[in-house]
Each structure stands twice: as C-alpha cells, then as structure tokens.
Amino acid sequence: SRAALRPCTSRHLVGRSYSSTESRPERKVAILGAAVGIGQPLALLLKLNPLISSLSLYDKANTPGVAADVSHINSRAQVARYAGEEQLVEALDGSDVVIIPARFPRKPGMTRDDLFKINAGIVKSLCTAIAKYCPNALVNMIRNPVNSTVPIAAEVFKKAGTFDERKLFGVTTLDVVRAKTFYAGKVKVLVAEVNVPVVGGRAGITILPIFSQASPKSSNLSDDDIKALTKRTRDGGTEVVEAKAGMGSATLSMAYAGVVFADACLEGVNGVPDIVECSFVQSSITDLPFFASKARLGKNGVEEVFGLGPLSDYEQHYNRVLKASSRSLKLL
Ligand code: LMR
Numbered sequence: 155s156r157a158a159l160r161p162c163t164s165r166h167l168v169g170r171s172y173s174s175t176e177s178r179p180e181r182k183v184a185i186l187g188a189a190v191g192i193g194q195p196l197a198l199l200l201k202l203n204p205l206i207s208s209l210s211l212y213d214k215a216n217t218p219g220v221a222a223d224v225s226h227i228n229s230r231a232q233v234a235r236y237a238g239e240e241q242l243v244e245a246l247d248g249s250d251v252v253i254i255p256a257r258f259p260r261k262p263g264m265t266r267d268d269l270f271k272i273n274a275g276i277v278k279s280l281c282t283a284i285a286k287y288c289p290n291a292l293v294n295m296i297r298n299p300v301n302s303t304v305p306i307a308a309e310v311f312k313k314a315g316t317f318d319e320r321k322l323f324g325v326t327t328l329d330v331v332r333a334k335t336f337y338a339g340k341v342k343v344l345v346a347e348v349n350v351p352v353v354g355g356r357a358g359i360t361i362l363p364i365f366s367q368a369s370p371k372s373s374n375l376s377d378d379d380i381k382a383l384t385k386r387t388r389d390g391g392t393e394v395v396e397a398k399a400g401m402g403s404a405t406l407s408m409a410y411a412g413v414v415f416a417d418a419c420l421e422g423v424n425g426v427p428d429i430v431e432c433s434f435v436q437s438s439i440t441d442l443p444f445f446a447s448k449a450r451l452g453k454n455g456v457e458e459v460f461g462l463g464p465l466s467d468y469e470q471h472y473n474r475v476l477k478a479s480s481r482s483l484k485l486l
Contacts, residue, residue: 181207181251182208186252186255189220191255203417213237242287250420254295324444325434326356327411329356329363331414364465365384367464429450433447433456
C-alpha cells in the first residue's frame with residue numbers, strides 16, 4: 155500500500171472562490187477553545203477551507219466577537235458561536251471533526267508535562283461531552299501534553315463505551331511542519347516539495363524526525379547536521395516559548411498545523427484515497443499503546459498505521475531511548 159505523505163501541506167488551506175455548483179458533502183467542524191491562543195487563527199484558517207460547511211466555535215466565553223469577525227469572510231462555512239458548558243451540546247451536535255486546541259500556554263522553563271494538572275481535567279470533561287453528543291466525530295487533540303491527553307481521552311471514551319481507536323488523534327503535524335521547514339532550509343530545496351516523517355510522541359526526546367527518510371534526498375548532510383536538525387525539531391516549541399518571553403507558545407504555526415491535519419481528516423472522511431499523515435494514534439507497531447507514525451486516513455478515521463520503515467543507526471538509538479524513557483517517565 156502507498157504510504158507517501160501528502161507532498162503539499164494542504165490543498166484547501168488557502169481560500170479559493172467556491173463555486174456553488176461544486177457539490178461537496180456537508181461537514182461540521184467544532185473548535186473547543188476557539189476564543190483565545192491557537193483557537194482564533196485556527197478559526198480563521200478553517201473558515202477558508204471549502205470542505206467545511208459548518209464551523210462551530212466554542213469556548214468558555216468571548217466567542218461572539220471571534221465568530222462575528224470570522225463570519226464576515228466570504229467563504230462557504232457558516233459560523234456558529236457557543237459559550238459556556240450549557241451550550242456544549244449544540245456546539246458538538248453533528249460534528250464530523252472536533253479539534254481541541256490549547257488554551258493555556260507554557261511559560262519559559264516549563265515543559266509540556268507541567269500543563270498536565272491544568273489540562274487533564276479539562277480534557278476529561280470535554281471528552282465526556284464528545285462521547286455524549288458526537289461519539290462518531292474524529293477527535294483532533296492539540297492540547298498538551300498530547301502524550302498524556304490522548305490516553306486520557308481514550309479512557310474517557312472507553313468508560314462511556316464509545317471508544318473507536320480509529321477516531322482519536324494526537325496532532326503531531328507541527329513537528330512535521332517544523333522538520334520540513336528546517337530540512338528545506340539546511341538542504342536548500344523547495345520547502346513545498348519536502349517530506350519528513352516524524353514519529354514517536356509530542357514532547358522533547360519523544361519527538362523523532364526520520365531525516366533518513368526525508369525527500370528530496372540529500373547526500374551532503376553530515377551526522378552533525380542531522381543531530382542539529384533533530385534537536386531543533388524537538389526544541390521547536392521551546393524556541394517559540396522563549397522568543398515570546400512569557401507571552402505564550404506557538405499559536406500561529408500550531409493553528410496552521412491544526413488545519414493541515416483537520417483538512418486531511420476531512421479528505422479521508424470524504425473518501426479521497428491515499429491520505430497519509432503522521433499522527434499520534436493507538437498503535438501496535440511498537441509495544442507502546444500510543445505512538446505517532448504515518449497513518450492512512452479514510453471514511454472512519456485511521457485505516458492503516460504504517461510501520462517505521464528503515465531507520466538509521468542514530469534514529470534506531472533514539473527509538474530505543476524513546477521507548478525506555480516513555481515507560482519510565484510514564485509519558486504514554
Ligand atoms: C509547540 O510545539 O509549539 C506546542 O506544543 C506548544 C509548546 O508548549 O511547545
């Protein structure tokens with residue numbers, strides 16, 4: 155089977171004129187946390203996606219302003235706003251894809267794990283609502299620590315009797331986006347043509363970009379270059395946290411990554427063949443219960459999880475370190 159990652163990042167990302175004669179299925183996407191941080195640019199970019207007919211913006215408060223603003227854009231999606239828990243049912247009802255972005259950024263010196271206390275409970279209650287009101291939706295988890303929030307979501311869905319491992323995703327696309335950008339910059343190739351699988355998890359050393367499988371291939375990357383590229387990809391989030399100096403973490407590039415992944419989910423749901431993206435999913439390709447790797451997306455979510463393929467010595471070493479540390483740190 156084909157396991158080529160999509161060469162271009164998103165065919166539907168940039169709004170094109172949308173002809174009313176083009177028939178596309180109705181698709182509803184909900185953002186849980188739409189008013190701040192990642193949520194606002196995510197709402198903007200999703201509004202431009204012609205695959206979406208209904209865009210549901212939910213947050214604790216402040217959704218009216220964001221929704222009014224974004225709703226004036228002349229693209230297909232109808233925007234609806236919901237605020238407060240009592241409106242969660244309507245916000246979720248009939249959703250094909252539910253995206254859970256972060257609301258609380260980490261500060262310099264914090265790791266993603268430091269967000270566990272704040273986010274674990276919120277994820278639990280949002281997923282309890284998803285299990286009740288849209289149990290068939292594909293869930294795109296962005297909220298950190300993804301290595302932990304995805305297993306939490308799985309447990310909530312299992313308890314509710316709605317768990318379908320094909321429909322729960324940790325969004326790791328920002329790691330792929332970063333790996334592509336940094337590789338293209340180093341190798342001096344057109345970034346739009348670059349593909350780099352990123353496997354493992356969504357924090358620190360659990361992020362393993364497989365530069366030995368990058369395309370276009372480069373013969374003049376030294377081991378040190380690969381180490382530096384790997385480190386920069388792993389530390390990408392921290393690079394932004396430090397540059398923002400207490401004002402937050404990545405929101406713009408994360409929103410971009412979120413729409414690339416949501417677009418892939420929608421294409422899969424719509425029956426477009428051979429949609430392959432890296433994602434943190436339930437997996438049996440290693441002995442870890444959840445693992446990011448290439449996955450083919452279809453009408454019901456994950457159709458196939460691809461193995462790691464050939465790894466360089468360096469990548470094999472890190473794959474072993476990753477597994478060992480994931481177990482001892484209980485990251486997964
Ligand atoms: C990122 O990768 O930028 C996000 O996960 C945010 C963070 O805290 O690093």
